Amino acid sequence: MSTTTITTESGTVLEKGAIGQSIPRKEDRRLVQGQGVFFDDIRRHGTGYVHFVRSPYAHAKIVSIDVSAALALDGVYGTITGDEVAIHTDPFFEMSTPPGANIKDYALAVGKVRFQGEPVAAVCATTRELARDAAELVEVEYEPLPALVDAEEAAKDEVVLHEEAGSNIVWSGVFDWGDVDQALAEADHVVKIKRLHFHRFSSTPLECSGALVEYQKGTGQWTLYCNHQMPGVGAIWMAPALRCGIDKLRFVTQDIGGAFGNKICLHPYYVVLCLLARKLGRPVQWTEWRTDQHTANAHGNERTFLDVEVAVKADGEMTGFKVKAVDDCGAFPRYEPLGCIIWAQVTPGCYGWRNIRVDFTQACTNKAPVSPNRGYSRMQHLWLTERVVDIVAAELGLDPVEVRKRNYVKAEQMPYETPNGCVYDSGDYARSLDIALELIGYDRLDERRKDAAARGKLLGFGIGSTLDSGTNNFGQSQLLNPELQFSGNNEAAMVKLDIFGEVVVTLGTVPQGQGHETTASQVVSDIIGCSPEQVHVRPGHDSFFNSSAGFSGTYASQFAVTGLGAVKGAAELLRDEMIKLAAFVLQAPEEAIELADGFARIKDGPEEAALPFMALGAIVNANNAFLPPDFNPTLNHRYVYRPYFGVVDVEKKMGKLTLTYASQIHACLVEIDPETGQTEIVDYAAVDDCGVRVHPQIVEGQVHGATAHAIGAALHEDFVYDEDGTLLTPNFYDYHVPHTMDMPPLKTGYVESPSPVSPLGAKGMGEGGGGGIHAICSAIQDALRSEGAPIVYDSCNPSHRVWSMLQDAEQTRALVEVTSK
């Protein structure tokens, strides 16, 4: 029998041992040998393969769907259309208040399509190829409608996407902390920026989405072998839609080829698979095609910032800002409107702004729905803060390094409460910046400018200061909709000692390459006194393991806190019981027992006064007759880690929205060819501070990955739509992700400011906060300073945009206005 214990206390930082060492990753052997098990490796007899029929239009009425020709094709098992979905399921739960709450979102389009690539029907056949051929025989008649591809236009409601909602606005509200009007009135300079635009992209995973779904008629239960990265929440969406209990949905994952948030909103596809598996009485499998992944899976939030006003003192201190933000969530608010509040975790960025007003509106457009994307919602806001700092510095003639150091939250202010009640737990941003500057040779900047100029190039220097807020408080959703019954966070793990002395760990998290098996083994081995090799961590996730909690998953930069917090808690329970058992067997006081090297032994006792873990496991599991009736050790413990947040203040829109704040300070040098606008990164440094680094190499890998995503987003990756809502970059030919040759040599550094609130002193850090986007925008603006000083107004700056800024700097300069007293 396992036991469950819940506690909210923070422990102490572990000293010495496996934690902090870059031990070989447990997962790598199977992965590099091609022995990983991804959902697409699962085979079942009689499987039908599914292909989705998708809309070529961004916005159209569905006049008719005729599947007869597809059904007549030999080898086709069956089809499903939106009308069937509307009969057999309910619309997905919406998190917004009205009008967003009134949107009806089904697994397939019902009556109307709202983005190019939206699934309108699905065909199941003997092979993937046949299903694709058969899907082409499905005749859909459409009546095109005007497409909305701009959130500001959409907000006018001249064309409405969701008639039942009556408006394209999903959510809107004003966040007002401090007194920004007073700050602006008392400022020596007010810098106004008319418009900044954070573009639409996605951190495309190597593995596309998909699942194999089996339905067991006898129990009414579905098993989904899949790559959903947040199955607990996936089930919360799916079960009510399917009109079943959560227990009827079993999610199983092992290896996942990257997720980055894009695999959180897979529920519409999975519901269709569940319906087909039940309808056809056979397992069904769907592997998303790459073009479909680009066209119709999840994109990151696009956001436009309007009418920014920044209050600046004569000495360069920035005391506040106000802004209108218009967020484009695409056709359906699937994870939204959470993006309307998640940014508030990092409201002042790395800075000491105390007076901030954000007027936030989110609207639907005829583009692919958004979902969390590495750095979700905070990245957009942090980009704004970094743009503001650089534009203010440039317009007022301030040094970008000095102005940052003047305005950064200081190490001695930690833990620091932001104007909206979040608590930055630890960090030393100025020190991290110094390290970054040293890594790129900032002291030789003038020399390098001259050298570049001699070669006809423009050299630019940029900084990206960013935060990776981790361990989400779901209570922040109540700041959007007080009726929502979500708050806090939790994660579970089980640790047991088995009959032959095996230490077995089961995680609730859903790893996608972050090395959970490795780091969990480090934590357990340090606590129970054995080597990490002796700790077996079950790969992947199975919701029937009973080791998961409501918010289980890998997202929001939290495994090092929640996942390892649960592992630590369970391992400590096991350790205590092992000591108790050894004390009983060895007839010694518990204080005299130590666990080390795979033995429970009496400290300083004779050599024979030692029990190998195998003996403890065997006693409890197979040889327990001699144990007294009132002593019943299980050596099998489940622990749920729950961080403490307290309740949020709905009226003031304040509270602890997240637990930890890792920081990343990026600095880079770029060279721009003034003839072509081509940008080359010639030096790059990223300094990470994620508290205690459990496994430094894994931390470094995350820094590299997040930086690569940011570089791609800053220079190439852009989901561009034409006026009709057709995606013009639906594949890797047009949507260029960084290749090895695009990556600059990265220099990395670190600072370790242990978190006082996390179980191991560690912080989640996998998302990177878009530091690279901020730094590259900063560097491009600096490089172009001698060419009319254009303002970098967009987060994506491919050559054509840089070239345009070179041609007409004044057009961008018109975006900025400075009033000095």
Added chain:
Amino acid sequence: MRVEGVKELSGGREVVWEVLNDPASMAKLMPGVESFEVTDDTHWSANVKVPLGLGGLKMKMNFEKTEEREPEFARLVAKGTGVGAIMNMDTAFTLTEAGSGTSMKWEADVKIAGPVGSMGQRVLQPIINQQVENVLTALEKQVSEAAAQ
């Protein structure tokens, strides 16, 4: 995508009108026509193969003549469906006498939706230009032949 132009033809306006409004002649003008069927005076359909990137895009096209002012103006709407693409075309021409010949002012608004539309954006303009050129050359030839008869 919008394309337009003016073409000077050697035949008289009636001759040009005749060629442009005879479905059989029209079929010969269109590129990649594999079959052509006349439903009634104002409705035709065709199976065409549009050269697009690698290989051709097979489409079933339905044409409807929506406006006609003989012998100077006609408007034609075409809707095509194919694998991964839906094409809508709205085209019109105006004929004016120019000496012994005819001046044809033409315009077309072509929209391709769907994945092919996405992928074809880079190549669509030159392909459309080329196809228009082919149509106009074929038209000139037919007008010359008809005028000679």
